[in-house]
Amino acid sequence: MSKKSVVLFVLLALVFVSGTAGAEKVTLRYMFWDQNQQEAYAASIDEFMKQNPDIEVVMELAEWGDYWTKLTTGMAARNLPDVFWGHAAYFSAFVARGALLDLKPLIERDNIDTSIYYQSLLDFWSYEGAQYGLAKDWDTIAFFYNKDLFDEAGVPYPTDDWSWNPQDGGEFVRILQQLTFDDQGRNALHPDFDEKRIVQYGLGDLAGSNMQAGWLNFVWMNGGTGVLDKPYGSKLVMNEPECIEVLQFWSDLVNKYHVAPPPEATVAGGSPWDLFTAEKFAVVPQGSWMLTAGRSIEGFSWDVVGMPWGPKGRYSAFNGLAHNIYAHTPHKEEAWRLLKWLEGYESQKIVAQYGCVFPAIESLVDVFLDAYAGRDPENVAVYTEMAENTGIWPMHVNWNEIFDIIQRELDMMLQGFVDAQTAVANIEMQVSHLLQ
Amino acid sequence: MPPVILGGVIVARKMSPKRKREAVAGYLFITPNLLGFLIFQLVPIVVAILLAFTEWDLINDPIWVGFANYRNLLKEPVFHLSVKKTLYFVVINVPVQSMLALLIAILLNRSIRFQNLIRTLFIVPWVSMAVAVGLTWTWIYNSQFGLLNEILTRVGLDKIPWLAHPDWALISVIVVNIWQFLGFHIIVFLAGLQMIPREVEEAAIVDGATPLTRFFKVTLPLISPVLFYDLIVNVIGTFQAFDLPYAMTGGGPGSATRVYNLYLYQKGFQFLRMGEASAMAVMLFIIIGITTAFFFRVVGRRVNYDLT
Structure with a gap:
């Protein structure tokens, strides 16, 4: 044999050997969107692969902005990750079209104890009697505030019993007014305050698209039902007086009290988060998933405070993610093993230690809180209090389209071009054919 | 030819x-x-x-629905709005951009100082990614914290709601579009201008033609094929505008900048209505076809192919 053919032979033999070894090993693709959680999940998945040497898991990060497009185009090409993160806002569109695997038979077969999870989290993933996910984590909404800006303005930090009302805004608006300044250093309560020259706002992130951390919570706190009469309901309930009143109040925050910028200022150019960390906003509503991002804040000290109390109490969105399995995956059994591990006690404990998201298993919440011992924010436990009251989260098979209309019309309202009554009428007119 | x-x-x-x-x-x-x-x-x-003849949600198999997608689209107010926005985009963008490019190309065609540097400066935006360009401009345009309004308030003027007001947003996007692709059109015209034989110009000068006459009687007829080509390319490209509105406004505020291709994208990938999105693509193809044919009939006849 010539030298060349020896090399070729060895190469071929190598390919053959590795080929047969690989044949027993199943490769699962795992897609997720939050870089803040990458480290925690990599640790969990490493442990899984150690315990399951026949499975190789490849993690694929796709940023939130691309994530859903990647999933849908992947579905069209029948080339989807086997296991991926699901979100309540997109779940209904996928499940109704048969993209996700029903886990119910597997849950029953393997006797999975679902009582360790919060029931309301499990409910997110059930549809027409089937179950499409367990529960990965949960999140609620509270306010991040910049302590330094409060100190500079001489305003005491907000306390957990602060309150608002839609008529005159209450304590909430008074505080925000003292934190909003024009370029002459006059705050929004000053008689010569110039609302055309504002350089620092009390509150940020009032876009129509910010339903989860924004306006929907206030609708609930005013006694409104929300957006739809029930999950997968066919009736829009935004025309309730309690809802219209809140939406008008939300618009007043921008256009009457001038304590928050119009949505364009935080959509075009700077994300609310960028503007908060650049100290342009004193207070922003944030989901608990932003706590990890908050750790990288430098240059000012900050804390969290619960939602201000509304006329009907204190409400927050209580959402959670779950892992979903692609309905047409060729590796159902392996994907299920991975999902079982990820939602199980051991993995959630590993992830909780990183302190990035609240674990969906109640008994592990303290592990998560321990991760924050001795560091900002001091008041992190307020997120667990915010889990006490929540309203009806809108779910609908045409939700993407409905929500596109809602956010556009609410932005028009927040920019000050229409009042709440008109905005809701415009929404009603456009969504009616999508709700049937 | x-x-x-x-x-x-x-x-x-x-x-x-x-x-x-x-x-x-x-x-x-x-x-x-x-x-x-x-x-x-x-x-x-x-x-x-x-x-375009099917209903397809990307997840299940397509279902044949005949012309239903076309019928539904033609009944939809947002569809009509997106057509209007796009026509507005084309009508403003094409003449302004092409004329501006021609003017700059004529200036750059003479030997001036820093010629290469200036040419490069015009071309950089064109070779940059549209999304990056768009995001940069949203910072500049930002009504509360942006550079432009900062300058306006410094000199004592009121802030302008560049991307915040429906009356301003589309024109603000068009301005960026004109600026971004100017370089491409300048190159096209420069190539055209350099094809003009020097003798012709010189003969015109000897005959005592003023610069203005030279431009209208010599330069313009001689580069008319290039001008015609540029107009066609510009019309086709502008009808397909997508990146800048997508990156800068997402179609907002309201639907003020929701141009045709942006709505098409939303239909297909956001609303999972790929059948309707395909029907929109076919209709855009027809619209562009008709417009181009119109240009060939009306403008194409005046194009002078003799001396080039």
């Missing part, structure tokens, strides 16, 4: 072996491009035309 290689077929019959080899080599050379065109362009076009 003489008719192109239409005679090639007749010649082919009596080809010498050498010419035949050359022809084979020629076809081999264009094979990669041809395959690319067939696989990545022609096949998707045909598929899109077929998908």
Whole structure:
């Protein structure tokens, strides 16, 4: 044999050997969107692969902005990750079209104890009697505030019993007014305050698209039902007086009290988060998933405070993610093993230690809180209090389209071009054919 | 311009072996491009035309629905709005951009200082990614914290709601679009201008023609094929505007900047209505076809192909 053919032979033999070894090993693709959680999940998945040497898991990060497009185009090409993160806002569109695997038979077969999870989290993933996910984590909404800006303005930090009302805004608006300044250093309560020259706002992130951390919570706190009469309901309930009143109040925050910028200022150019960390906003509503991002804040000290109390109490969105399995995956059994591990006690404990998201298993919440011992924010436990009251989260098979209309019309309202009554009428007119 | 290689077929019959080899080599050379065109362009076009007759959510198999997608679209107010926004985009963008580019090209065609530097500066935005350009401009345009309004307030003027007001947003996006692609059109015109024989210009000068007369009687007729080409390319490109509105406003505020292709994208990938999105693509194809044909009939006849 010539030298060349020896090399070729060895190469071929190598390919053959590795080929047969690989044949027993199943490769699962795992897609997720939050870089803040990458480290925690990599640790969990490493442990899984150690315990399951026949499975190789490849993690694929796709940023939130691309994530859903990647999933849908992947579905069209029948080339989807086997296991991926699901979100309540997109779940209904996928499940109704048969993209996700029903886990119910597997849950029953393997006797999975679902009582360790919060029931309301499990409910997110059930549809027409089937179950499409367990529960990965949960999140609620509270306010991040910049302590330094409060100190500079001489305003005491907000306390957990602060309150608002839609008529005159209450304590909430008074505080925000003292934190909003024009370029002459006059705050929004000053008689010569110039609302055309504002350089620092009390509150940020009032876009129509910010339903989860924004306006929907206030609708609930005013006694409104929300957006739809029930999950997968066919009736829009935004025309309730309690809802219209809140939406008008939300618009007043921008256009009457001038304590928050119009949505364009935080959509075009700077994300609310960028503007908060650049100290342009004193207070922003944030989901608990932003706590990890908050750790990288430098240059000012900050804390969290619960939602201000509304006329009907204190409400927050209580959402959670779950892992979903692609309905047409060729590796159902392996994907299920991975999902079982990820939602199980051991993995959630590993992830909780990183302190990035609240674990969906109640008994592990303290592990998560321990991760924050001795560091900002001091008041992190307020997120667990915010889990006490929540309203009806809108779910609908045409939700993407409905929500596109809602956010556009609410932005028009927040920019000050229409009042709440008109905005809701415009929404009603456009969504009616999508709700049937 | 003489008719192109239409005679090639007749010649082919009596080809010498050498010419035949050359022809084979020629076809081999264009094979990669041809395959690319067939696989990545022609096949998707045909598929899109077929998908336009179906209801397809990307997840399940498409269902044949005949012309229902077209009928539904034509009844939809947002669809009509997106057509209007796009026409507005084309009507403002094309003449302003092409004329501005022509003017700059004429200035750059003379020998001036820093010629290469200036040319490069015009071309940089064109070769930059549209999304990056768009995001940068949203910072500049930002009504509360942006550079432009910062300057306006410094000199004592009121802030302008560049992207915040429906009356301003589309024109603000168009301005960025004009700026971004100016470089491309300048190159086209520069190439055209450099094809004009120097003797013709010199003869005009000797005959005592003023600069203005020279431009209208000599330069313009001589570059009219290039001008015509540029207009067509510009119209086709502008009808397909997508990146900048997508990156800068997402179509807002309200639907003020929701141009045709942005709505098409939303239909297909956000609302999972790929059938309707395909029907929109087919209709855009027809609209562009009609517009181009119109240009060829009305403007094309005045184009002077003699001296180039």
